[in-house]
Amino acid sequence: MTTPKTALVTGASSGIGEATALKLISLGYTVYGAARRTDRLHKLAERGMRPLAMDVTDDESMRRGVDRIVSETGRIDVVxxxxxxxxxxxxxxxxxxxxxxxxxxxVFGAVRLTQIVLPHMRxxxxxxxxxxxxxxxxxHTPLGGWYHGTKFALEALSDCLRMEVKPFGIDVVVIEPGGIRTEWSGIAADHLEKSSAGGAYSGQAEAVAASMRSEAMAKRMSPPTVIAEAVGKAVTARxxxxxxxxxxxARPLLALRRVLPDRAFDAMMARSVGLPR
Structure with missing residues (x-):
C-alpha cells in the first residue's frame, strides 16, 4: 500500500491557506494546517486536516511542528x-x-520554515x-512599499533556492495571486490608516484605503480556490x-509591467486607486 504524501500549509485558518489545505486533502495528501490560533482550524479538522499550532516568527514552534509531522508520518513532501x-x-x-x-x-518566517523542512526533503x-x-x-502600488518589498524579496529568494535544491530532486514553485477575496484587503487598509491617516500622506491614504474596501473592487476579486487549484497543479505535475x-x-498587470515605462505604470496604478497622476 502506498503511503500518502504529507503536506504542511501555513496560514491555514482562512482564505488561501484554508482553500489550499482542502484542495490537498482532496488530492489524497495528509495535510497539516498551521496557524497561530488553532481554534480557527476546527472546521478544517472535521474535514480531515490535522491542526498544528505554529507561529512563523517563533523558531521553536516551527521546529516542534515539523518534528511532530515527521514523527507521525515519516515525511514531508510539500510545504x-x-x-x-x-x-x-x-x-x-x-x-x-x-x-x-x-x-x-x-520573508524570514517562510525561509526559516523552509530551512527546517529541507533536510527531510533532501x-x-x-x-x-x-x-x-x-x-x-x-x-508596485501606492503606499505599499514595505509589503511589496517582502514579496519582491521572496521572489528572488525562491529563484536562488530553486537552483540550489535542484540536484536533490526538490522543486521550488512561486504562486503569484492577483486580487483574491480574503481578509487581506481589510487588514491592509487598517494598517494603512493607522500608519498614514492625519499626516502628510493622509489624502493618499484615504483614497487607497477606500479603494481596498470598495464593494466594486470586492466583487471583482477571485475566490481563494483559484490559488488552491494552482497549488494542486504545481504539486502534482511531473x-x-x-x-x-x-x-x-494578475496576468494582465504583470504583462503591462513588462511593457510599460515606469512612469506610465505609475500613472496607471495611481489612477486605479483614485490618486492624482
Missing amino acids: VNNAGYGSYGALEDVPQEEARRQFDVN ARRSGTVVNVTSMGGKI RPRTRYATGFG
Whole structure:
C-alpha cells in the first residue's frame, strides 16, 4: 500500500491557506494546517486536516511542528509557505518595528520554515516548496512599499533556492495571486490608516484605503480556490512551472509591467486607486 504524501500549509485558518489545505486533502495528501490560533482550524479538522499550532516568527514552534509531522508520518513532501499579511502605509510613516515585523512574517518566517523542512526533503531526494508571493512581487502600488518589498524579496529568494535544491530532486514553485477575496484587503487598509491617516500622506491614504474596501473592487476579486487549484497543479505535475500567476488582474498587470515605462505604470496604478497622476 502506498503511503500518502504529507503536506504542511501555513496560514491555514482562512482564505488561501484554508482553500489550499482542502484542495490537498482532496488530492489524497495528509495535510497539516498551521496557524497561530488553532481554534480557527476546527472546521478544517472535521474535514480531515490535522491542526498544528505554529507561529512563523517563533523558531521553536516551527521546529516542534515539523518534528511532530515527521514523527507521525515519516515525511514531508510539500510545504506551502502561505502565512503573511499586508502592512500598508507611506514609507516615511511606517515605524521600523512594523516594517521589521512585515519582513519577519512574510520573508524570514517562510525561509526559516523552509530551512527546517529541507533536510527531510533532501533525505528522500524529493519534495516541493511552494512560496505564495503575489503579483505584488513584480508590480508596485501606492503606499505599499514595505509589503511589496517582502514579496519582491521572496521572489528572488525562491529563484536562488530553486537552483540550489535542484540536484536533490526538490522543486521550488512561486504562486503569484492577483486580487483574491480574503481578509487581506481589510487588514491592509487598517494598517494603512493607522500608519498614514492625519499626516502628510493622509489624502493618499484615504483614497487607497477606500479603494481596498470598495464593494466594486470586492466583487471583482477571485475566490481563494483559484490559488488552491494552482497549488494542486504545481504539486502534482511531473515538471511544475516555476511560477503560477492567477486571480483577478494578475496576468494582465504583470504583462503591462513588462511593457510599460515606469512612469506610465505609475500613472496607471495611481489612477486605479483614485490618486492624482
